[in-house]
Amino acid sequence: MSTTAFSTALTEPPADTEEPVVDAPELAPAFARAHIDFAWRVARRLGLTPADAEDVAQHAMLIASQKVASLSAGSERAFLFRTIQFLASKVHRARRRHREEPEDAAGELADQGADPEALVAQRRARATLDAILSELTPDLRGAFVLFEIEGLSQPEIAAALGIPTGTVASRLRRAREAFTRIAVARGVLASPGEEPK
Amino acid sequence: MTKLKRWVDDSPPSAVLDLLQAARTEKAPSRVVSRTLVAFGTTSAASGVAAASGGAATASKLAPSIAAIVIKWGGAGLLGGSVVVGAVSAVNHHTSSSGVTHASRANLSPPSGVAGNPRPDLPRAPAAAAVESVAAPSRPNAPPVTEPRVKPGASSSHHDEASALDAESSLIGLAHARLRAGDGASVLELLSGYEERFSPPRFEPEVLYLRMQSAVASGDRANARRFAALIVKRFPTSPGVGHAEALLRAAGGAQGQ
Numbered sequence: 001m002s003t004t005a006f007s008t009a010l011t012e013p014p015a016d017t018e019e020p021v022v023d024a025p026e027l028a029p030a031f032a033r034a035h036i037d038f039a040w041r042v043a044r045r046l047g048l049t050p051a052d053a054e055d056v057a058q059h060a061m062l063i064a065s066q067k068v069a070s071l072s073a074g075s076e077r078a079f080l081f082r083t084i085q086f087l088a089s090k091v092h093r094a095r096r097r098h099r100e101e102p103e104d105a106a107g108e109l110a111d112q113g114a115d116p117e118a119l120v121a122q123r124r125a126r127a128t129l130d131a132i133l134s135e136l137t138p139d140l141r142g143a144f145v146l147f148e149i150e151g152l153s154q155p156e157i158a159a160a161l162g163i164p165t166g167t168v169a170s171r172l173r174r175a176r177e178a179f180t181r182i183a184v185a186r187g188v189l190a191s192p193g194e195e196p197k
Numbered sequence: 198m199t200k201l202k203r204w205v206d207d208s209p210p211s212a213v214l215d216l217l218q219a220a221r222t223e224k225a226p227s228r229v230v231s232r233t234l235v236a237f238g239t240t241s242a243a244s245g246v247a248a249a250s251g252g253a254a255t256a257s258k259l260a261p262s263i264a265a266i267v268i269k270w271g272g273a274g275l276l277g278g279s280v281v282v283g284a285v286s287a288v289n290h291h292t293s294s295s296g297v298t299h300a301s302r303a304n305l306s307p308p309s310g311v312a313g314n315p316r317p318d319l320p321r322a323p324a325a326a327a328v329e330s331v332a333a334p335s336r337p338n339a340p341p342v343t344e345p346r347v348k349p350g351a352s353s354s355h356h357d358e359a360s361a362l363d364a365e366s367s368l369i370g371l372a373h374a375r376l377r378a379g380d381g382a383s384v385l386e387l388l389s390g391y392e393e394r395f396s397p398p399r400f401e402p403e404v405l406y407l408r409m410q411s412a413v414a415s416g417d418r419a420n421a422r423r424f425a426a427l428i429v430k431r432f433p434t435s436p437g438v439g440h441a442e443a444l445l446r447a448a449g450g451a452q453g454q
Binding site: 029032033036037039040041044045050051052054055056057058059061062091094121122125126128129132147148149150151154169172173176179180183188189 | 201203204205210212213215216217218219220221222223224225226228229230232233234236432433434435436
């Protein structure tokens with residue numbers, strides 16, 4: 001290998017890559033604090049492992065930071081969601097097999113000062129939720145996560161997903177029905193007419 | 198069209214409510230917050246405080262050493278893209294004896310028309326003042342760069358953690374500065390023992406990337422390939438993986454010739 005090729009492989013960006021510019025560096029830290037939890041949750045709810053979610057959340061925050069001044073107020077989460085969804089799809093494609101990684105329970109305990117039993121219950125609940133979400137179609141999953149977990153309004157979701165508001169409402173109804181059906185099949189919910197477990 | 202209520206407000210089964218509430222209350226681990234805030238140029242993350250309201254005050258308390266590591270992403274994406282990791286480390290010690298300004302090729306200046314119109318809905322972080330728009334120094338005149346040290350005298354664990362993060366992020370910034378100043382050969386030595394010195398290490402992917410760059414700068418192709426392979430294997434979604442894969446492809450192509 002020539003020295004030139006050797007060095008170029010590391011230093012030359014692709015020809016079609018624009019030089020990213022942080023458009024308002026003084027705003028970026030506040031932006032990060034305000035939205036990192038959202039980015040993390042969305043990455044996890046889209047099925048990423050903790051390690052991948054960490055990378056994707058940070059990557060998305062950095063991409064968003066390049067546009068923080070030009071994003072209109074209220075559109076940040078929609079932008080972040082689209083970015084995370086895109087990055088997550090790449091990670092999912094890259095992973096030939098899903099590898100479960102242990103979560104940082106010690107870190108969580110230290111973070112939250114949480115009662116260990118409550119923490120275990122929460123982690124189990126999130127794992128169950130993620131298992132159910134993994135059976136939803138990507139369209140329904142995205143709408144469900146943004147509305148039911150992240151609390152975005154239907155117009156915000158419409159903007160994030162690039163679909164009409166009516167379609168959002170339709171997806172949300174179908175997502176809830178599918179969620180219930182999957183939860184029943186998994187024994188999380190009782191079948192209609194059955195006593196709840 | 199009837200307005201759809203959120204499920205949690207619509208009397209869901211208790212099991213569903215538990216699942217949704219567990220997800221709604223989840224926060225990013227402090228490690229993630231720290232890593233992101235450091236990348237954005239503030240070490241306030243060291244306190245573990247992620248709330249916007251508390252961040253500014255915390256940042257000012259932890260201000261003695263502010264390292265700004267700006268990771269520039271290029272290419273088509275997380276996995277396939279080419280990546281340039283630039284660093285701006287504005288190390289601003291209380292004691293002025295070891296003040297170092299690290300240069301970066303990162304353009305942190307707001308584009309024209311943006312600087313005068315900041316978003317009023319986002320508070321300004323004090324640490325941002327330390328993120329300067331600086332030009333890369335010409336290599337012959339590169340300033341001497343010295344290794345950051347953990348400040349002595351920090352008694353509480355809070356300050357210990359803050360100092361450790363300061364030192365760790367400053368070390369990364371210093372390594373970038375040396376690479377940029379044309380002193381890449383010393384970076385491997387600078388970073389030797391990093392994993393033992395900082396436990397748990399917060400910037401392992403970045404350190405591997407720097408080692409790879411350093412090996413390239415030194416013409417040490419075998420080590421460059423080794424570090425590239427480690428990046429691809431251990432941190433397949435990290436920012437530097439695009440360059441690592443490009444290097445390995447280039448190396449493979451050269452061997453095939």
